[in-house]
Amino acid sequence: MRKYISIIVIIAAVAALCASCSGKKKVVMGTQYKCKECGEIYRDDTREIEVRREVADDVNVEVVEDYCPTCGDEVVVVEQIQYQICPVCEADRGAVTREIKIERKLADTLQREVEAPVPCPTGRCRRVSRLHEKYNWDWEFCKAVSSQEIGLGFNEDMVREAWGPPKRVEKMGNAKRWYYDAGYVTFGASGKAVEIK
Numbered sequence: 001m002r003k004y005i006s007i008i009v010i011i012a013a014v015a016a017l018c019a020s021c022s023g024k025k026k027v028v029m030g031t032q033y034k035c036k037e038c039g040e041i042y043r044d045d046t047r048e049i050e051v052r053r054e055v056a057d058d059v060n061v062e063v064v065e066d067y068c069p070t071c072g073d074e075v076v077v078v079e080q081i082q083y084q085i086c087p088v089c090e091a092d093r094g095a096v097t098r099e100i101k102i103e104r105k106l107a108d109t110l111q112r113e114v115e116a117p118v119p120c121p122t123g124r125c126r127r128v129s130r131l132h133e134k135y136n137w138d139w140e141f142c143k144a145v146s147s148q149e150i151g152l153g154f155n156e157d158m159v160r161e162a163w164g165p166p167k168r169v170e171k172m173g174n175a176k177r178w179y180y181d182a183g184y185v186t187f188g189a190s191g192k193a194v195e196i197k
């Protein structure tokens with residue numbers, strides 16, 4: 001009986017020796033996603049692999065901090081400062097703080113300080129902003145039109161607001177020409193001014 005035990009011990013010792021000299025080691029690698037709000041590992045893309053013993057220390061688990069679906073979907077209130085600038089004369093019209101309700105996962109990328117176009121309520125700025133409200137054109141177009149200036153690429157509404165209705169309209173195939181006392185504007189097939197005289 002003692003002999004058998006000795007043999008088993010020897011076999012176990014040899015087996016252990018072989019395992020350690022086989023040069024392989026089991027390690028865990030991959031990515032874990034950890035919630036930065038509640039701390040839960042909400043996604044685990046790790047797995048166990050066998051690698052050569054000498055590189056085992058280089059293999060590790062990367063932990064990415066983000067929000068779990070529960071915390072990420074939660075609606076939070078964040079404050080945003082809006083610096084109000086007149087888009088016409090660029091006057092500083094003060095700053096306001098707004099509370100924005102937003103899902104937590106989106107809140108991280110929300111800009112906390114923004115510039116908001118708030119036109120002056122009187123004078124030329126008001127006239128320009130009325131055009132912007134009515135047509136939603138870019139501010140540069142609104143400024144030009146309110147100064148009776150037009151340019152290539154302006155559409156019919158812009159020309160009408162700047163110069164008034166044409167005295168006469170001439171069809172020219174897909175194009176048309178609007179005549180004024182001082183000259184004319186030709187609109188191409190796209191409806192935008194291609195010639196101003």
Ligand SMILES: [Zn+2]
Nearest residue numbers: 035038068071
């Ligand atoms: Zn969470």
Ligand SMILES: [Zn+2]
Nearest residue numbers: 086089120125
């Ligand atoms: Zn202004």
